[in-house]
Amino acid sequence: MPIDAAKAVAAEPRSGEISWTTKDVQLYHLGIGAGIPATDPDELRYTLESRLHVLPSFATVAGAGSPGVIGSLSMPGIEVDLARVLHGGQSLTVHRPIPVRGTATATSRIAAVHDKGKAAVLVMRTEVADTDGPLWTNDAQIFVRGEGGWGGDRGPSARLEAPVGEPDRVVERPTREDQALLYRLSGDWNPLHADPEFAKVAGFDRPILHGLCTYGMTLKTVVDTLLGGDVNRVRGYVTRFAGVVYPGETLRIRMWRGDGTVRVAVSAVERDDAPVLADTLVEHA
Numbered sequence: 537m538p539i540d541a542a543k544a545v546a547a548e549p550r551s552g553e554i555s556w557t558t559k560d561v562q563l564y565h566l567g568i569g570a571g572i573p574a575t576d577p578d579e580l581r582y583t584l585e586s587r588l589h590v591l592p593s594f595a596t597v598a599g600a601g602s603p604g605v606i607g608s609l610s611m612p613g614i615e616v617d618l619a620r621v622l623h624g625g626q627s628l629t630v631h632r633p634i635p636v637r638g639t640a641t642a643t644s645r646i647a648a649v650h651d652k653g654k655a656a657v658l659v660m661r662t663e664v665a666d667t668d669g670p671l672w673t674n675d676a677q678i679f680v681r682g683e684g685g686w687g688g689d690r691g692p693s694a695r696l697e698a699p700v701g702e703p704d705r706v707v708e709r710p711t712r713e714d715q716a717l718l719y720r721l722s723g724d725w726n727p728l729h730a731d732p733e734f735a736k737v738a739g740f741d742r743p744i745l746h747g748l749c750t751y752g753m754t755l756k757t758v759v760d761t762l763l764g765g766d767v768n769r770v771r772g773y774v775t776r777f778a779g780v781v782y783p784g785e786t787l788r789i790r791m792w793r794g795d796g797t798v799r800v801a802v803s804a805v806e807r808d809d810a811p812v813l814a815d816t817l818v819e820h821a
Contacts, residue, residue: 539656539683541649543613549645550611554599554664557637558585560722564594567719568752569709578765582756590634591759592770593752595664595672596626598634599642600723609678611646614658616680618726619738623747624657624679625815627774631670633767640666647675650691656683657691677776695776696815699799703790707757708805711745713784719749745781750802750812757789758798758818772819778811779804787812796820 562583565571568591570582581587609616647661658678664671712718716729724746727734735743755773763769781787786805791798798820802813 538615539649539680540613541686541688544611544646544649544658547612547646549643551641551643553639554642555639556598558588560598561588561590561594561636564597564722564752565591567715567722568749568756569711569715570756578760581765588636589767590636591752591756591767592628592630592634592672593748593755593773594634595628595630595674596748596751597722597724598664614646616683619734620681620683622679622681623676623777625677625774625776626748626751627675627772629673629772630770631672634671638666640664640671648691649688651684651686651688652690653684654682656680696817699792699801701792704793705761705791707761707789709753709757709787709789711781711783711785711787715749715783716743716745719746724748740780742782745783747777750781750787751775753787754789754800754802754813754816755818758791758800762791762793762798763820769820770818771821773817775813775816778814781812
């Protein structure tokens with residue numbers, strides 16, 4: 537079996553130093569659509585070094601996304617075909633505000649392997665800390681088609697109860713045709729997002745947008761729309777990737793306020809509101 541669940545979970549964590557600069561933060565923000573309009577004071581907080589703050593979802597690419605989804609596939613006990621891999625979900629816990637530049641230690645391991653029958657789900661956990669203590673914890677749920685069925689634990693359900701009532705806010709955010717090409721410069725080099733031939737092998741008509749790009753665009757919309765533009769209010773952020781986005785499509789982002797939370801659903805406008813992000817929750821102060 538290409539995935540040895542016991543071996544993967546028992547493997548020693550991998551640790552390494554990561555670092556980032558204001559340029560990395562700015563590039564990430566541009567990759568998720570910041571800077572429009574270019575002279576808007578609210579957008580300059582994402583693009584101008586003298587005013588810069590860090591959207592917490594930057595944690596998914598800090599240090600070039602090391603080790604990232606692709607890096608996790610080189611862990612002991614795991615040998616899979618990249619064309620069968622999809623990013624199934626992502627969760628982020630923010631322990632304190634992310635500095636605009638920094639050096640930290642990232643420690644990664646396979647926290648769990650779940651058997652979904654027709655697929656396996658790897659939970660890749662990365663904990664990041666600097667000399668002042670923990671900064672953030674990332675969990676990536678990596679969906680590997682055709683690798684389930686060995687009788688293992690199915691794992692917990694990621695489904696949340698549907699939001700009640702009409703959303704408090706609905707915002708549409710266009711994506712650019714070159715969005716994936718720009719976003720991948722932050723460190724996710726999976727050819728699924730750039731190479732038309734590879735995308736066809738993986739079962740798509742053309743390259744698709746990174747799920748984490750949509751993830752970042754959505755958090756920025758929530759922060760700018762409901763949290764007064766204050767990135768430091770974000771405490772946690774979880775989503776399930778329910779469908780793909782093709783660069784050039786428009787995201788419809790629906791938001792429901794809660795007590796210290798915002799529930800979110802994201803769909804693709806041009807494909808009859810096909811689901812993109814589901815079971816999405818932003819926790820905030």
